[in-house]
Amino acid sequence: MMATGLRYLPDVVTLQLDPAKCNGCKLCVEVCPHAVFAVESKVARIVDRDACMECGACARNCEPGALTVDSGVGCASAIIYGALTKSEPICGCDNTNSDCCG
Amino acid sequence: MMSISDDSKLPLAVDECCQPATTTVCCGGGGALAVHPQNRTWVCGNQSTSAGSVPKIATQLTWQDRIEHWKVRWNSGRMRYAIAPGLYAVGNPTSESPVFVSANFKMSFDRLREALDGLDGWILVLDTKGINVWCAAGKGTFGTEEIVKRIAATRLPEIISHRKLILPQLGAPGVAAHEVKRLSGFTVRYGPIRAGDIQAFLKDTLKATPEMRQVHFPLRDRLVLVPVEIVQWGTWGLLIVAVLGLLSGFGAGIYSVERALFHSVRAATPILGGILAGAILIPWLLPWLPGRAFASKGGWAGAIWLVLLGLIVLLNPHLMPGWADSTAWLLLIPAIASFVGMNFTGASTYTSLSGVRKEMRVAVPIQVGAMITGLGFWIAGRFA
Numbered sequence: 001m002m003a004t005g006l007r008y009l010p011d012v013v014t015l016q017l018d019p020a021k022c023n024g025c026k027l028c029v030e031v032c033p034h035a036v037f038a039v040e041s042k043v044a045r046i047v048d049r050d051a052c053m054e055c056g057a058c059a060r061n062c063e064p065g066a067l068t069v070d071s072g073v074g075c076a077s078a079i080i081y082g083a084l085t086k087s088e089p090i091c092g093c094d095n096t097n098s099d100c101c102g
Numbered sequence: 103m104m105s106i107s108d109d110s111k112l113p114l115a116v117d118e119c120c121q122p123a124t125t126t127v128c129c130g131g132g133g134a135l136a137v138h139p140q141n142r143t144w145v146c147g148n149q150s151t152s153a154g155s156v157p158k159i160a161t162q163l164t165w166q167d168r169i170e171h172w173k174v175r176w177n178s179g180r181m182r183y184a185i186a187p188g189l190y191a192v193g194n195p196t197s198e199s200p201v202f203v204s205a206n207f208k209m210s211f212d213r214l215r216e217a218l219d220g221l222d223g224w225i226l227v228l229d230t231k232g233i234n235v236w237c238a239a240g241k242g243t244f245g246t247e248e249i250v251k252r253i254a255a256t257r258l259p260e261i262i263s264h265r266k267l268i269l270p271q272l273g274a275p276g277v278a279a280h281e282v283k284r285l286s287g288f289t290v291r292y293g294p295i296r297a298g299d300i301q302a303f304l305k306d307t308l309k310a311t312p313e314m315r316q317v318h319f320p321l322r323d324r325l326v327l328v329p330v331e332i333v334q335w336g337t338w339g340l341l342i343v344a345v346l347g348l349l350s351g352f353g354a355g356i357y358s359v360e361r362a363l364f365h366s367v368r369a370a371t372p373i374l375g376g377i378l379a380g381a382i383l384i385p386w387l388l389p390w391l392p393g394r395a396f397a398s399k400g401g402w403a404g405a406i407w408l409v410l411l412g413l414i415v416l417l418n419p420h421l422m423p424g425w426a427d428s429t430a431w432l433l434l435i436p437a438i439a440s441f442v443g444m445n446f447t448g449a450s451t452y453t454s455l456s457g458v459r460k461e462m463r464v465a466v467p468i469q470v471g472a473m474i475t476g477l478g479f480w481i482a483g484r485f486a
Binding site: 006008009010012013014027029031033034051052053055056063070071072073074075077079089 | 239240271274275276277278280292295310312315316317319388389394395396444447448450451453455456457458459460461462
């Protein structure tokens with residue numbers, strides 16, 4: 001669990017899991033920084049959906065393609081920049097802090 | 103410049119102190135990115151390998167390294183803080199030693215080499231344009247393609263006998279382990295999030311505990327962000343205050359410097375106050391500020407600052423501003439702090455793109471409305 005109080009908005013994330021495609025490799029459990037998944041009886045399960053930050057690590061490393069997520073940076077500056085330049089929200093990271101995007 | 107690097111196009115056994123290379127930053131600005139300073143005090147020798155000589159690096163940070171870290175925290179010289187991509191040696195590595203992959207942001211690299219103290223191994227530094235691992239992974243510069251390319255460029259397969267890479271877990275958003283395997287034959291193992299857990303990870307036969315796999319956002323990690331928040335937003339704040347002050351100098355017939363200065367100070371209270379409230383109180387009090395939306399947390403940080411200002415005015419009644427200025431404060435301070443808070447989502451470790459979009463749809467119209475109205479009252483206060 002995150003430190004007290006550090007939970008983001010509920011019911012917003014785009015994470016989807018198709019258990020039928022899962023091969024039980026557990027890589028999603030390994031790469032997720034927020035303990036969203038558990039693998040039981042060789043099938044992955046979403047145990048803490050609202051903790052997902054849509055970083056996309058699980059989907060990118062899911063070889064059978066059981067996971068999908070509309071991934072991106074949860075960064076207001078990036079969204080503003082993207083809106084102003086009519087492009088995808090990409091974190092600049094040039095003028096912000098070293099932990100920008102995390 | 104690295105001895106072994108496709109960027110260098112130099113003989114393998116070239117001397118360490120060669121000219122600094124430059125590469126281009128793809129993100130923002132697009133200015134030149136000088137590869138890390140000329141005198142690389144952290145290179146402590148050379149490791150000969152079957153594919154040539156590789157710089158050997160120190161695992162103890164020097165005071166120069168620490169001063170650099172401090173400067174980066176104050177947003178100074180970030181873009182001059184990249185190191186040359188390529189292969190580096192730690193300790194006395196052999197062909198059996200583990201290979202750790204890192205970004206070419208010097209602070210990421212420093213964390214790793216410090217954590218490897220006492221071990222023998224290799225560090226494969228990717229070209230992430232001077233950006234830290236997690237951020238670069240989000241952009242894809244810390245990614246499958248760059249890993250495959252860097253393996254070939256450093257002739258890694260000739261130097262080591264195994265085919266395993268240890269990556270920081272936070273590199274995973276940019277890397278598909280199965281693709282790296284398919285394209286290069288190398289197996290990717292995701293190590294712990296924090297470099298400090300690497301030794302435990304290695305001892306436990308490359309297993310990270312669930313705790314090592316989770317990102318947190320403790321007070322310490324939040325407070326180191328305060329300086330950069332102050333510098334980044336304060337610069338904007340000072341600019342706005344200066345412009346408002348300068349414009350206030352214009353008056354009936356004559357430009358008054360005295361009036362410009364007076365109104366600069368008047369503008370500083372709500373604007374710089376709102377910014378400071380956002381930059382300091384939000385990172386500090388994040389878990390306790392009400393609401394999950396960062397715009398809400400920011401608004402509350404502004405409210406706390408307003409209460410403090412209220413107390414100051416109560417104790418010093420002669421400081422009480424006029425009705426128009428008071429209203430401007432009430433609107434501007436929470437609105438600005440809310441905006442600063444909303445933008446702190448990018449520095450946090452747990453906000454999602456969908457969530458930030460959702461809060462922005464509600465918060466931005468309110469923030470803009472309050473800022474415009476507040477500015478209107480501030481201008482009215484000029485004539486009150």
